[in-house]
Amino acid sequence: MFFMCRIFIAQVTGITKNIHHVSVKAFEMRSSYVKVYGTKQEIREANEYGPVVKKYERDMDRYEQEKRNGNNNATLPKKPEGYDEKARRYKDVMERDENDNSDGPIAPNGAWHMPETGETPKGLRHGLQDYQPEEWKK
Known part of the structure; x- marks a missing residue:
């Protein structure tokens, strides 16, 4: 077939x-x-990145609140190295897990790697x- x-x-x-x-x-x-939606190692690392994402988001919220309050000396928090890619993967895994129970898409934000031969x-x-x-x- x-x-x-x-x-x-x-x-x-x-x-x-x-x-x-x-x-x-x-x-x-x-x-x-096999690796299109991440290797086991990449998925584990993405899951473990949650606390970093949450801390950076809290720090950014605090910074923005300080700026709204008129504090021109507020310091922009330093973005962790590789944050954009790692945060995107963390959010992908969280959404994938949610969708697993609700028949949503496997990877709504796309694949992490191209298919291979x-x-x-x-x-x-x-x-x-x-x-x-x-x-x-x-």
Whole structure:
């Protein structure tokens, strides 16, 4: 069944690239989605980053309140190194866990990594391949 599906996809890819005159990128081998939503280590680190996010948000709230109160000497809190990426991943994991119980999307903010080439079937080219319309090759 899967093999037939792969043949169909290959045929559709060929048709699509030639009829619609577009370049198509595809894996010849099966795709691996193992790390797309984060490795076990990355997910663990994201979960552990919660206290840092909460502290920085509290510090920013305090700073903004001081500025609203007219304190021009208020000091902007120092953003932790790598904060933007780590905070985004922390929030992604929290939302993913919430959505797990409510049929929401796995990763509403997108994947953390691109899919990779799988291990099978053997004998095909490894990596993402470019397919172009036949007329472009002339």
